[in-house]
Amino acid sequence: MERAETEHAWQAAGAERRQAVQALFGSIAARYDLLNSAMSLRLHHRWRAEAVRLLRLSPGESVADVCCGTGDFAWPIRKAVGDSSKVVGIDFSLPMLEVGKCKAVPMTLGTGDACALPLASAAFDAVTVGWGLRNVADLEGALAEIRRVLKPGGRFVSVDMAKPKNPIVRGSSRLVFSVLAPALGTLFKRRDAYKYLPQSTEKFASRDEQLALMRKVGFKEATYKDMLFGNICIHWGRV
Numbered sequence: 233m234e235r236a237e238t239e240h241a242w243q244a245a246g247a248e249r250r251q252a253v254q255a256l257f258g259s260i261a262a263r264y265d266l267l268n269s270a271m272s273l274r275l276h277h278r279w280r281a282e283a284v285r286l287l288r289l290s291p292g293e294s295v296a297d298v299c300c301g302t303g304d305f306a307w308p309i310r311k312a313v314g315d316s317s318k319v320v321g322i323d324f325s326l327p328m329l330e331v332g333k334c335k336a337v338p339m340t341l342g343t344g345d346a347c348a349l350p351l352a353s354a355a356f357d358a359v360t361v362g363w364g365l366r367n368v369a370d371l372e373g374a375l376a377e378i379r380r381v382l383k384p385g386g387r388f389v390s391v392d393m394a395k396p397k398n399p400i401v402r403g404s405s406r407l408v409f410s411v412l413a414p415a416l417g418t419l420f421k422r423r424d425a426y427k428y429l430p431q432s433t434e435k436f437a438s439r440d441e442q443l444a445l446m447r448k449v450g451f452k453e454a455t456y457k458d459m460l461f462g463n464i465c466i467h468w469g470r471v
């Protein structure tokens with residue numbers, strides 16, 4: 233897909249959005265980890281650890297990481313469930329999965345769409361999603377799929393970008409992200425792709441909209457907590 237098309241990934245809907253997002257992550261896969269660490273000052277590891285802590289995983293439990301990308305959730309999950317548990321990562325971008333394979337992430341990687349997961353129903357004790365739901369064409373459909381693959385009592389956690397509630401913090405963050413992300417993208421010769429981060433965050437469902445959808449598809453005890461002054465939000469719930 234051409235750059236002009238990936239540039240508008242956040243504006244598209246339905247199948248067009250799916251294709252644009254897939255092309256976008258395919259085009260930045262090789263630099264994704266580096267840019268992720270640069271943009272978050274490596275804090276993404278801390279946010280992942282917190283998300284996994286909220287799941288209260290026990291050794292032996294099975295976990296699916298949806299929109300797994302290059303697989304960085306694999307290590308904190310493995311630490312919690314041990315070496316012999318089933319841990320599966322699903323993503324629709326082959327180049328992102330290839331990077332994960334090269335890193336030898338300790339989970340089984342497979343291709344699939346978050347809105348039609350290639351996983352059996354009621355098969356997992358927990359599902360994680362890291363910075364994935366913001367990208368899906370059908371948020372309610374993806375949440376319903378996640379619920380479907382969870383066992384009764386199974387837990388779900390999602391970490392993603394969010395808009396700070398405080399207007400002053402929101403304005404400052406908007407300024408920082410709208411300058412920083414494309415600037416880093418320029419450094420890596422993909423300014424168009426990195427404009428996607430602030431734009432997709434602006435368009436993403438609010439915390440409460442996501443919470444309402446989680447409840448609608450059947451999650452109980454659904455709640456969320458903010459991190460990084462409300463720029464990151466972790467949602468979680470159980471079946």
Ligand SMILES: C[S@@+](CC[C@H](N)C(=O)[O-])C[C@H]1O[C@@H](n2cnc3c(N)ncnc32)[C@H](O)[C@@H]1O
Binds near residue numbers: 305367
């Ligand atoms: C921002 S990256 C996050 C990757 C990884 N979860 C992490 O924490 O670093 C978003 C990932 O979601 C994947 N993705 C977006 N929409 C998807 C969908 N509908 N189905 C499967 N994967 C999807 C992209 O291919 C990309 O790898």
